[in-house]
Amino acid sequence: xxxxxxxxxxxxxxxxxxxxxxxxxxxxxxxxxxxxxxxxxxxxxxxxxxxxxxxxxxxxxxxxxxxxxxxxxxxxxxxxxxxxxxxxxxxxxxxxxxxxxxxxxxxxxxxxxxxxxxxxxxxxxxxxxxxxxxxxxxxxxxxxxxxxxxxxxxxxxxxxxxxxxxxxxxxxxxxxxxxxxxxxxxxxxxxxxxxxxxxxxxxxxxxxxxxxxxxxxxxxxxxxxxxxxxxxxxxxxxxxxxxxxxxxxxxxxxxxxxxxxxxxxxxxxxxxxxxxxxxxxxxxxxxxxxxxxxxxxxxxxxxxxxxxxxxxxxxxxxxxxxxxxxxxxxxxxxxxxxxxxxxxxxxxxxxxxxxxxxxxxxxxxxxxxxxxxxxxxxxxxxxxxxxxxxxxxxxxxxxxxxxxxxxxxxxxxxxxxxxxxxxxxxxxxxxxxxxxxxxxxxxxxxxxxxxxxxxxxxxxxxxxxxxxxxxxxxxxxxxxxxxxxxxxxxxxxxxxxxxxxxxxxxxxxxxxxxxxxxxxxxxxxxxxxxxxxxxxxxxxxxxxxxxxxxxxxxxx
Ligand code: ATP
Ligand code: MG
Numbered sequence: 001x002x003x004x005x006x007x008x009x010x011x012x013x014x015x016x017x018x019x020x021x022x023x024x025x026x027x028x029x030x031x032x033x034x035x036x037x038x039x040x041x042x043x044x045x046x047x048x049x050x051x052x053x054x055x056x057x058x059x060x061x062x063x064x065x066x067x068x069x070x071x072x073x074x075x076x077x078x079x080x081x082x083x084x085x086x087x088x089x090x091x092x093x094x095x096x097x098x099x100x101x102x103x104x105x106x107x108x109x110x111x112x113x114x115x116x117x118x119x120x121x122x123x124x125x126x127x128x129x130x131x132x133x134x135x136x137x138x139x140x141x142x143x144x145x146x147x148x149x150x151x152x153x154x155x156x157x158x159x160x161x162x163x164x165x166x167x168x169x170x171x172x173x174x175x176x177x178x179x180x181x182x183x184x185x186x187x188x189x190x191x192x193x194x195x196x197x198x199x200x201x202x203x204x205x206x207x208x209x210x211x212x213x214x215x216x217x218x219x220x221x222x223x224x225x226x227x228x229x230x231x232x233x234x235x236x237x238x239x240x241x242x243x244x245x246x247x248x249x250x251x252x253x254x255x256x257x258x259x260x261x262x263x264x265x266x267x268x269x270x271x272x273x274x275x276x277x278x279x280x281x282x283x284x285x286x287x288x289x290x291x292x293x294x295x296x297x298x299x300x301x302x303x304x305x306x307x308x309x310x311x312x313x314x315x316x317x318x319x320x321x322x323x324x325x326x327x328x329x330x331x332x333x334x335x336x337x338x339x340x341x342x343x344x345x346x347x348x349x350x351x352x353x354x355x356x357x358x359x360x361x362x363x364x365x366x367x368x369x370x371x372x373x374x375x376x377x378x379x380x381x382x383x384x385x386x387x388x389x390x391x392x393x394x395x396x397x398x399x400x401x402x403x404x405x406x407x408x409x410x411x412x413x414x415x416x417x418x419x420x421x422x423x424x425x426x427x428x429x430x431x432x433x434x435x436x437x438x439x440x441x442x443x444x445x446x447x448x449x450x451x452x453x454x455x456x457x458x459x460x461x462x463x464x465x466x467x468x469x470x471x472x473x474x475x476x477x478x479x480x481x482x483x484x485x486x487x488x489x490x491x492x493x494x495x496x497x498x499x500x501x502x503x504x505x506x507x508x509x510x511x512x513x514x515x516x517x518x519x520x521x522x523x524x525x526x527x528x529x530x531x532x533x534x535x536x537x538x539x540x541x542x543x544x545x546x547x548x549x550x551x552x553x554x555x556x
Contacts, residue, residue, distance in 0.1 A: 010315070023251075024251075026060065030219070032065070035081060037077060041263065050228055059225075062224065063090075063096045065099060070198040073198075080294060084294060102217065103209070105221060106209045113174065114150060120145060121173075122143050122170065122187075123145050123169070170193060216253065228255075229257055262319070265483055272490065283531075289473050305330040332548065339375075343459060343460055344509070345458070349431065351386045351404075351418070352436070365379065387459060403455040406420050408420055413521065416439060416442045419439075465505065466507055466509060469503065469538065470526070472500065473498075475493055477492060525546075528541075529541050
């Protein structure tokens with residue numbers, strides 16, 4: 001993944017060197033999610049990075065579920081993760097793996113360590129293990145079980161597997177160094193007893209390997225050359241290296257850490273997203289206010305926009321946070337030329353053209369996208385009664401208001417000039433109809449140059465317009481108050497969702513489907529909602545508004 005300035009990121013530099021030194025004839029990477037939730041934008045970075053590197057070096061990309069912890073894992077998550085990765089465009093071909101498929105090999109690997117005198121069964125309680133571990137400033141103490149014989153350890157480990165012990169009664173620990181300055185090296189637990197049903201292996205196992213032991217084995221079994229993970233695993237690398245060294249793998253994988261992708265003021269952590277879902281604050285993992293991949297897809301983001309975003313973020317070794325506005329910039333840029341520009345009125349008020357013959361309809365030509373002729377043209381019916389946006393009319397306009405007000409003339413997009421002649425109010429004094437006259441000479445495309453108007457407004461033809469529900473979104477959390485409260489709870493934004501029930505869209509949108517996206521002129525980009533749009537019921541999510549103060553940093 002070349003960045004915009006063309007320089008190579010630090011991971012590419014490492015791989016370049018490994019290839020130059022002949023360490024890896026074929027580059028193999030993997031994405032190893034734990035199936036305990038849905039993927040989010042941060043995972044997208046890891047997926048696209050790993051897949052992109054495999055592509056770039058003509059290598060292989062594996063998909064592997066890291067399902068060594070049965071407590072939180074579910075088949076629902078396995079399916080959603082696969083769908084999200086496919087949608088993002090990362091192709092694992094026929095290489096879909098489960099860490100749980102390697103349980104037997106892991107068990108054997110543990111036996112090998114025992115036979116080498118590098119692992120032992122320990123009977124200390126979890127509390128005692130913690131006490132014995134020492135602190136950052138004090139070395140730990142050896143467990144009294146550390147010097148059990150190899151035979152005894154083998155027998156006890158086998159009994160652990162057979163289910164002779166209760167959860168927590170015994171563990172298998174690597175025998176490394178209780179005085180190591182790196183806490184992860186102080187005889188870490190590598191196997192624990194857990195009488196739990198696993199989503200893949202059922203009740204076959206009652207002992208499960210710990211992540212730090214299992215992960216390097218998974219990588220080695222699959223021939224992964226570069227095991228790319230995030231920075232929090234940096235301190236675990238010595239243990240990773242210890243495991244692959246002691247197990248004597250021929251071409252040991254190499255762990256490389258990079259900084260996680262964070263979005264400023266946006267809830268990205270799986271834990272927090274899960275909480276919002278479980279507490280019913282959002283309507284599921286794909287609620288368009290979230291940044292899970294399913295949510296971004298439902299909101300109307302495209303794989304291309306996410307790829308671009310990840311590229312712009314770059315790959316680095318130091319933590320930083322990207323702006324949500326940059327993600328918005330990427331989707332605007334992606335859709336700008338690809339999608340038709342249609343008219344939709346979100347807050348309608350009736351406009352009646354008094355001098356337009358009743359019952360008459362004409363079909364006006366409109367470009368679907370003025371900047372992209374390939375999208376063609378459409379016909380829009382035009383007639384005496386239209387809807388316009390309530391905010392495009394003011395009875396008493398402020399200065400510099402160029403839209404409709406009594407006596408003023410504006411252009412109706414793709415149609416004619418209309419001049420406001422009078423208004424009708426209901427008994428409460430609210431304007432309910434704006435009466436205009438139109439000038440037939442001013443038809444769009446007729447070459448009329450007689451006079452100019454300062455405002456152009458959009459509209460839909462009342463008898464032909466299609467009712468729609470439109471959903472507008474803001475950040476789920478309150479940025480002003482700060483994302484997190486002192487107690488760690490989220491500061492929710494009460495305005496994160498606005499549902500507009502009485503919108504109208506032009507008839508060309510009547511058949512819009514889930515995930516179809518459009519620009520609604522002057523309003524933003526919108527997408528058919530995958531959950532609620534049904535034949536005869538249009539529901540659109542606003543992906544992003546049109547305006548942005550965002551500027552791309554440097555480069556272009
Ligand atoms: P979370 O931090 O949201 O709980 P996780 O790290 O627990 O996520 P995993 O399923 O373990 O989720 O992650 C799979 C892979 O995705 C790991 O290699 C992890 O390092 C990477 N990853 C997770 N979050 C991010 C992020 N924000 N940016 C980049 N990579 C990430
Ligand atoms: Mg994790």
